[in-house]
Amino acid sequence: DTGVSQNPRHKITKRGQNVTFRCDPISEHNRLYWYRQTLGQGPEFLTYFQNEAQLEKSRLLSDRFSAERPKGSFSTLEIQRTEQGDSAMYLCASSTGQGEMDTQYFGPGTRLTVL
Amino acid sequence: AQSVAQPEDQVNVAEGNPLTVKCTYSVSGNPYLFWYVQYPNRGLQFLLKYITGDNLVKGSYGFEAEFNKSQTSFHLKKPSALVSDSALYFCAMNSGYSTLTFGKGTMLLVSP
Numbered sequence: 001d002t003g004v005s006q007n008p009r010h011k012i013t014k015r016g017q018n019v020t021f022r023c024d025p026i027s028e029h030n031r032l033y034w035y036r037q038t039l040g041q042g043p044e045f046l047t048y049f050q051n052e053a054q055l056e057k058s059r060l061l062s063d064r065f066s067a068e069r070p071k072g073s074f075s076t077l078e079i080q081r082t083e084q085g086d087s088a089m090y091l092c093a094s095s096t097g098q099g100e101m102d103t104q105y106f107g108p109g110t111r112l113t114v115l
Numbered sequence: 116a117q118s119v120a121q122p123e124d125q126v127n128v129a130e131g132n133p134l135t136v137k138c139t140y141s142v143s144g145n146p147y148l149f150w151y152v153q154y155p156n157r158g159l160q161f162l163l164k165y166i167t168g169d170n171l172v173k174g175s176y177g178f179e180a181e182f183n184k185s186q187t188s189f190h191l192k193k194p195s196a197l198v199s200d201s202a203l204y205f206c207a208m209n210s211g212y213s214t215l216t217f218g219k220g221t222m223l224l225v226s227p
Contacts, residue, residue, distance in 0.1 A: 006158075031213075033214065041219055042119075042207070045216075048214060056213065056214065093159075100210070102209075103149070103161050104161075104215060106151070106158040107158050108156075108158040
């Protein structure tokens, strides 16, 4: 069990550019989640996958955001035409998929800074 | 709507003293409650969770939490604080939507 990994750990970009983050879940975890955390706040849910199916998206996930999980393994989160308000820590988590009592295990996060 | 509140932005305690980090929740059904800890530039680490049964839940690193349904609380406790416990603590709830709702976090500072 190597834990959830995320790449890159840090990303600095200029407003208007596109960025893509990658998350590798714990092997054999069926569920994968994306959260966003801003300074002084707890993480806020963005979206989650059960295997390759994207089952829920938050209203926070604007049209500029897209997430994929091809083949039910790793996931990518892309932000198009970044805005300064997108600056945050993006956290990925995974769980076994047994239900609401599942423990979600988090990766180290990707810190995005939009200049 | 479901929500989680952590009424204290910061808790200060001396090493060796007991600590309590407070959490209250609001939900229409039965909650599943979690505590996570976050160290600087790190992701969230799972400490413990309440699903059902015994109201006192024991977790990692000597932490425990007490579920109180009548007070809708799930306070995190430790009998003897360590300087290394200093970190940001988050209470979270899953009430049946498969996603976690987090509180704003409480910074715990343990002084030597």
